[in-house]
Amino acid sequence: MVAPVVLITTGAILTNALLVMYGVVNDRMRQMTRERLDILCGDHGELLDEARIGTIGRERLAEIDTQLPMLLTRFTLLRRAVMLLYTGLALLALSVIGIAIATLLDSEALGNVALALVLAGTVAILAGLALAVKTLAFSADAITYAIQRTGTLGKR
Numbered sequence: 001m002v003a004p005v006v007l008i009t010t011g012a013i014l015t016n017a018l019l020v021m022y023g024v025v026n027d028r029m030r031q032m033t034r035e036r037l038d039i040l041c042g043d044h045g046e047l048l049d050e051a052r053i054g055t056i057g058r059e060r061l062a063e064i065d066t067q068l069p070m071l072l073t074r075f076t077l078l079r080r081a082v083m084l085l086y087t088g089l090a091l092l093a094l095s096v097i098g099i100a101i102a103t104l105l106d107s108e109a110l111g112n113v114a115l116a117l118v119l120a121g122t123v124a125i126l127a128g129l130a131l132a133v134k135t136l137a138f139s140a141d142a143i144t145y146a147i148q149r150t151g152t153l154g155k156r
Contacts, residue, residue, distance in 0.1 A: 003118065004092045004093075004095045004096050004099070004118050004121070005096065006095060007088075007092050007118075007121065007125065008089055008092045010125075011085050011089045011092065011125050012089065012141045013087055014085060014128070014132070015082060015085045015086065015130065018027060018078055018081055018082050018085065018128075018132055019082060021078055021135070022075070022078045022079065022082060025071055025074055025075045025078060026075065028071060029068060029071050029072065029075065031118075032064050032067065032068055032071070033068070035060070035064065036061060036064045036065075037114045039060060039061055040053070040061075041086050059149075062149075063133070063145070063146055063149055063150075066145060066149075067142040067145060067146065070138060070145070071140040071142055072143045074135050074138040074139060074142075075140055077119075077131050077132075077134055077135045077138065078131075078132070078135050080128075080131050081109070081128045081129070081131035081132045081135065082128070083128075083154065084124050084125070084127045085124070085125055085128035085129075086127030087121075087124045087128075088120075088121045088122065088123075088124030088125035088127075088128060089121070089125075090121075090122035091118075091120045091121030091124060092117070092118065094117050094121075095114045095115075095117035095118040095121060096114075098110055098111075098113055098114030098117055098150060099111070100106075101114075104112050
């Protein structure tokens with residue numbers, strides 16, 4: 001019973017960290033969407049067309065339009081990672097119950113089911129971690145793009 005409990009604790013800590021990242025990406029996407037609307041909004045609340053937006057506004061819109069899909073990809077991966085971790089935690093919690101029942105009833109079959117639940121829960125947590133690692137690769141894309149793009153502004 002110790003191994004599933006340690007895995008549950010570790011999975012809960014990892015899930016908490018991913019939920020923080022998920023929230024940060026969510027907030028950033030909302031800020032960028034709000035910024036996009038602010039750029040497109042005229043003095044009297046009308047929607048401006050591209051010709052009525054200044055050069056810097058058009059530049060920022062182009063950045064936002066490129067970065068938002070990158071952030072959405074990261075957001076989706078984080079959501080999947082969290083769901084896999086939650087699935088793993090649920091399987092591990094069921095395994096603890098299975099181990100207790102198998103011990104109480106002295107049932108080898110229930111013990112094997114509990115072991116399968118531990119293995120499935122561990123695989124789900126590892127898959128969630130793999131997706132979390134993949135999000136790290138995407139996290140640099142948006143900021144790298146913005147830095148490269150703004151670095152070339154004066155060279156146009």
